[in-house]
Amino acid sequence: MKDVEIFPAVYHDTGVSRFAGNPFIEAMPPLEQSKSDFLTNLAHYPAKPSATLRRSSEVVRLMELSTINDIVYPFPEYQKAGFTLAKMARDTYVARHPLTTMDRQRRHAIATTGTNGLPMPADWKPSAKGYFMMSVSGQGKTTFAAAALLRYKQVICHSNYHGADLKCHQVVYVLLRVPHDATLKSLCLQFFNEIDRLLGTDYSRKAAALRNIAPMVDLMNKVATAVSLGFIVVDEVQNLRSARAQNAELVLNLFSEIIERLGISLLALATPAVQAVVEGAVRNTRKLASFGSLVIEPMARNSPQWEEFCDTYWDYTFVKTKTKLTKEILDAWYTASAGNTAFAALAFTLSQHNEIGGREIIDATAFQRTAATDMAFLGPAIAALLSKNPAKLRMFDDLLFSPRYKAMRALLGAEEPARPKGVKNDEFDDVHEESVPPSPAATKNKKRASPRPVDLPLEDPLAR
Template identity: 30%
Template sequence: MVKKVQLESMYHFTPSLIGGQVDAGYLEQVIPSYKDNPYIEALPPIFEEDYVALNIRKYPEHNDKYRMLGKETRLHLVQQISDYVEPLSVHLSVEKRLSRLIRHGYKARNPFSPEHVRQFHIGFKDILEKGVDEKGANLAGVRSTAAGFAILGVSGQGKTTAIESSLLLYPQVIHHSAYKEQPFIRKQLVWLKLNCPHDGSLKGLCFNFFQAIDSNLGTNYFQKFVSKGSTVDILIPIMAHIATLHGLGVLVIDEIQNLSFLKSGGAERMLNYFTQLINTIGVPVVLIGTFKAMKLLSGSFSQARRSTGQGDLIMDRLEEGEEWDYFIQNLWTYQWTSKATKLTKPLKNAIYEHSQGIIDIAVKLYMLAQWEAIDNGNNERITVSLLKTVLERDMQLVKPLLKILKSGDLDKLTLVDDLYPNWNEMDLYLQRSKEKINIQGEVRKQYVREDKIEQDQEMFIELVKTAVEFGAPPNIAEDISKKLLQKNGANLDIVKLRNQVVNEVNRFIEAEDIVTPTLYEGNDEKVKKSLTKKESKTEFRTEDDLRNAVESRNDQGDKIYEKLAGMGNVPNKEKLDKLII
């Protein structure tokens, strides 16, 4: 008994996230493969984006009348900003992935299927040892439909907030009693989020798992299984048994950069176990960490887990652009100074310079600036100089790191691996990834493997349509759109991207049959030489052939455009204005 108490104190468990508990209610499913499965039918309906944005946002209570309150009261009101959550595109992306991950993972884990029940008779120790056969089935005949992905990025950018906001849209525990007039007494654990132990050991993670299960389900697994002779080899099959028994929908492990190469056989052993959970037992796994974890995840977890099209997500600091403007303008609304300070361009630029696009630092800087303005008790205005003063005095710990980020010095940047990726590790990570990686933020502008970066498909299609409408052949339209998305990411406004597409198409038409627009960073001399070498050919052209718009190689874009508009091949300026609204 004393030993058990010592173990509990050694691996003290503090739940990182606790969700709601509900009684099961079963919804009719539209998707055929989701039907007749109580684990899926008991979930909430598939959420639309508007619902997600509305329910994950966290806005402080704000009213202009609060400006009339006393100084001390307003200082308390400013504190509310620390809980501020503004739904961004990354939040919606995470929820979509999680929604598909949980439901798809349950497809092969119907609790009424014979294969599922057979696992408990065989035993999970044997199931884990045997792995899967050439058809992907485990010893009981279950073919996993689970997947896993990782969320990596800069510290303070909201990785944890994004996953926790999405998890809390779902009940954590669903209590079943009967399904289709059959007794079905089961506590379904839809999700479980754990922090990787600070010592990075697999045994510590096992202990946290049992304690978290007991905390949420009211069971006593920790007391029952964690005894004097409990080794990791004994605990791992029991964890798999419990995860299967309670229908664990997804296991989320945060702070994965804490993994140690030295403890319990190292990080590789823990990552191998996560891979077994996905491939053999069928439990989806999501790993979250800073850029420091990139080297860890470029090994077995990246290559061995099943490919299902989810892909990993990299969250870097925001670029100065549309998304940053949206974020800072909405944040600026929550102001409790006696006089309102309008958000000017110098103020916006100063906040970006002092935060380098890291959301957590921007929020803290704004909060500290308001406290300083209110405490001074003069005109209570937020100024550029006030922001600088607050940074210099109250944020000294992060100031050196921000200075390195601002410098762009790659040698110095490699020293802050929580804020910036090591490019050799980044390249290896992308190279070994089986699936495309969704990269968001500042890091996307750097050199990475283009074939491994996930593009915004809807935006890509829109840009291709625009290019084709303005006279580009389909293959050229795709090339132009791909290159522009690669260069700018999905953060640039669609209207600006369309304008760039139109410019590139015009350049292509000017060069007639040359397939390399200026976007491809070609050499002008090479273009001239290829034009010189090109032989004149007499060929039949129809009346509406686009090449008829170009009489000479010296024709400028405006002249070509006017001819194309006259031929009816492209919209005139009036129609163009409507097109790009």
């Protein structure tokens, strides 16, 4: 059975007129009072090591080092992203007010696929948006998403809204990751597994029986509507560069349909490697970034942000001798990490791991030793970041941005990147490699196969 807490709805007046009277919006946490609150609420600083702890045994302190991984440093970019996510999460429900006649008709049309004479309302328009957040690998986009989602109860149970009957579950968000094989089927099944985990349903079994794209997407549309899904966070979108044949385009089309047809907002997270996918798909990219986009760059050497970041982490020194954070240490730390958040935290942690039980001090030498040994495998990538040389950065597609990333939406008519051919893929029956016809044996087997009947769910507000 599911191990997820389902919270009863508690309604709050938002003070925003367009949100008034909408139970799905009023069941969300109260809005922040200022922009700075978005940074304050995202930040997380675990208990700092005391002088007593620094005198503890080597093993105790080595175990305590994992505390560093719990730090969430609030980068200034998080403020904009936090506000955007808060607005998207609520705006998505403006056009999906569950107590209105129009929304009941919309939900009914999706549940029945419009087969009983009640089509989608002609004048219904989605209020959902897409937001694209990009950074080089290890620069904090996934950390932001994880911290921001902690603000929201993921599943809310409604029973009565100020005297009006409202019996339903509201799944505020789901978090998905584009799989490494970048298949549409894998992504769809991941969605159904997540809904099953949250609600204890059995959609994944129904979905696994489907062998074609159309019924799979149709089932996804019905389920997302039935659970009143608010927004989807999709991480690792750059994995679409590994998609074969037209799979990348199919996934992007699905994202667009989620926003436009279902009215569900979408936050996409990616590294610069996503450029190979989106440069030839401007229409879909425009929808994914309909509420804007954000690029988080590595911190600059000697910048106030770098110094403040290091000063924050320096408080989590576990070696016996905690020295002053000097410019020499800051410079060695930067050389070992290139200002990349993940690399910087790793360099600090590994340096302490090496020095506990040894010299018991963190200085420039400690970082230099770590860079030359424990982090040697990251050396080429860090050297490329330090050089800022496009030719070197191009060797690591997760690190290189095109100029200000405007090419993502500006390159109209760009050619699709080359796709590998002739590689078999466990995908839908109606997805084939371009210019690679199915073998006669496969065609023969396909003709003999009979489709398995699937009992699609029917969550219809007019059938209650």
